[in-house]
């Protein structure tokens with residue numbers, strides 16, 4: 001697709017991978033809206049990069065329909081949804097409570113689905129659209145203390161395959177992006193961003209990947225892409 005004037009929503013665009021992605025897409029000429037829960041941070045970041053702030057919590061199911069409509073109105077349409085907002089919780093097997101699943105799934109799976117459902121209506125009507133789902137290498141491989149988080153990302157990977165099968169006939173491309181570890185504020189309760197490390201991925205590598213998948217001519221699409229750190233010391 002041509003990113004010039006493309007109308008794009010990046011959920012969780014106020015920090016980390018979403019912020020880097022939104023910034024790169026704005027620089028490529030797209031009209032971008034970003035979401036987040038912390039309104040002050042969201043407004044500041046949106047102003048810095050030239051995006052439109054739409055504050056809401058994706059796990060607050062009752063507001064999603066209105067917020068989706070507000071986004072489409074603010075952008076003047078919608079061409080791309082980047083489902084990036086996501087959280088993690090990593091209790092060990094013996095410590096898992098049902099609340100861990102409920103909290104993580106409400107953002108990573110349930111709210112994400114409801115928001116996508118709202119915007120897909122526009123994609124179907126206009127016979128075009130792109131959905132980028134940010135999963136993780138935890139969507140393809142489990143690890144110790146990963147039960148809750150990996151379950152949510154395995155679910156997202158499965159849903160992505162179902163949506164691709166269902167929506168392809170409407171000229172809607174559904175793309176899964178699986179980053180390995182990226183230095184961000186992810187899973188940090190104080191929301192403090194981690195500093196760059198020489199051999200770990202930065203949000204920028206993931207942003208470049210997302211931009212590249214979107215820039216391909218619409219006759220083709222990349223169904224799934226995984227990004228590892230080269231990490232020569234391991």
Ligand SMILES: NC(=O)c1ccc[n+]([C@@H]2O[C@H](COP(=O)([O-])OP(=O)(O)OC[C@H]3O[C@@H](n4cnc5c(N)ncnc54)[C@H](OP(=O)(O)O)[C@@H]3O)[C@@H](O)[C@H]2O)c1
Nearest residue numbers: 012014015016017037038057058086136181182184185186
């Ligand atoms: N970092 C990694 O190593 C890594 C690896 C693989 C996959 N991922 C995935 O990549 C995505 C982005 O992660 P990140 O590392 O960039 O995380 P991050 O630095 O914690 O940023 C997350 C962004 O999402 C927003 N957000 C979180 N929960 C939200 C909710 N319920 N509703 C609306 N906005 C919400 C945050 O803003 P507020 O806090 O203000 O809401 C922030 O803008 C996630 O889906 C994550 O699972 C991350």
